[in-house]
Amino acid sequence: MSFSPLVDRLLESLRVLPGVGPKTAQRMALHLLERDREGGRRLAHIMAEALEEVGYCQRCRTLTEEELCLLCRSTRRDERLLCVVESPADMLAIEEAGGYQGQYFVLHGHLSPLDGIGPEDIGLDQLEARLDEGGIEEVILATNPTVEGEATAHYIAMQLTGSRLRLSRLAYGVPMGGELEYVDGGTLSRAFNGRLPFTGE
Amino acid sequence: MSFSPLVDRLLESLRVLPGVGPKTAQRMALHLLERDREGGRRLAHIMAEALEEVGYCQRCRTLTEEELCLLCRSTRRDERLLCVVESPADMLAIEEAGGYQGQYFVLHGHLSPLDGIGPEDIGLDQLEARLDEGGIEEVILATNPTVEGEATAHYIAMQLTGSRLRLSRLAYGVPMGGELEYVDGGTLSRAFNGRLPFTGE
Numbered sequence A, B: 001m002s003f004s005p006l007v008d009r010l011l012e013s014l015r016v017l018p019g020v021g022p023k024t025a026q027r028m029a030l031h032l033l034e035r036d037r038e039g040g041r042r043l044a045h046i047m048a049e050a051l052e053e054v055g056y057c058q059r060c061r062t063l064t065e066e067e068l069c070l071l072c073r074s075t076r077r078d079e080r081l082l083c084v085v086e087s088p089a090d091m092l093a094i095e096e097a098g099g100y101q102g103q104y105f106v107l108h109g110h111l112s113p114l115d116g117i118g119p120e121d122i123g124l125d126q127l128e129a130r131l132d133e134g135g136i137e138e139v140i141l142a143t144n145p146t147v148e149g150e151a152t153a154h155y156i157a158m159q160l161t162g163s164r165l166r167l168s169r170l171a172y173g174v175p176m177g178g179e180l181e182y183v184d185g186g187t188l189s190r191a192f193n194g195r196l197p198f199t200g201e
């Protein structure tokens, strides 16, 4: 390569996107330049605007360009339930699954002493303040089912010992629609230990 | 969804990129917002600049922000060979395969009467002017090995009947019905070396 330094720089920059290698970057750049300049201009504009304007919700810490996110401003959410997740992506996954109608709190990570990530880095002081406001009756610890996620959930649970809050975590088990033989052993044994009475429902 | 209208607009805009569905758009947006704002800002800036500044080389019609592209300005290319391709992506694929050291001419498409795409839409008047300048001894018709690409090559060959130019096409070895930009370098470079006189058959 190549025929143009500026096109080269575009190819290079596109690589910041996750999952985009040299071939995909080339396909994207040439698509925009050859077939969709207007769409590309709009994308560049909104990307710059979002990266400038989007901060964190002052109540739940998810991403938003306002003081409070749309969920925190909604009057149709159950004020008694608070679901603690590691990332906005987890929050979106739960929203897309449907069914949950409570509030959220986003940690933006998990405790990781070796990386120097402590309680204040994941907003636990802010979580405490949020709970002190009152109204919340149950905290659902929906951190990732990983070693770090579990440790973080345990830490939060310990901090809340003595409060009158009900604590819960997501049920572990075999994923719906999955095939048993492809489920990993850890999940399977968790599902076994947590087995429920068969009611035929 | 969702928690933020601006994040929603970003997800929407990312879909202009080829191969990016809702799930990938979400992964990209959250990656930039949560982990690489600086890289994202750079990308937005260069994308806007490239879409504004990059036009077409006045000599070969490939993409460039200058009057002449780097290849056309190079003094190390063989002035006697001209390779006609459908797109800048094809040109890049040939350059990456290595071996070819001549000039290019980019059609930005192929003849397609049903879509109203005629000779002047793919720059054939400009190609004629380019050849009238003299110096070129061989024209390599490297349009895609598709029905439209073949038809376009035949049309150009017919226009050049009676000139003293040698006409050739890429040797097959490139799979019929495939698109040049996805052919591996080895096949492409062998096809180049084995190019044949263009007989119009």
Ligand SMILES: [Zn+2]
Pocket: A057, A058, A059, A060, A061, A062, A068, A069, A070, A071, A072, A073
């Ligand atoms: Zn919020």
Ligand SMILES: [Zn+2]
Pocket: B057, B058, B059, B060, B061, B062, B068, B069, B070, B071, B072, B073
């Ligand atoms: Zn050029």
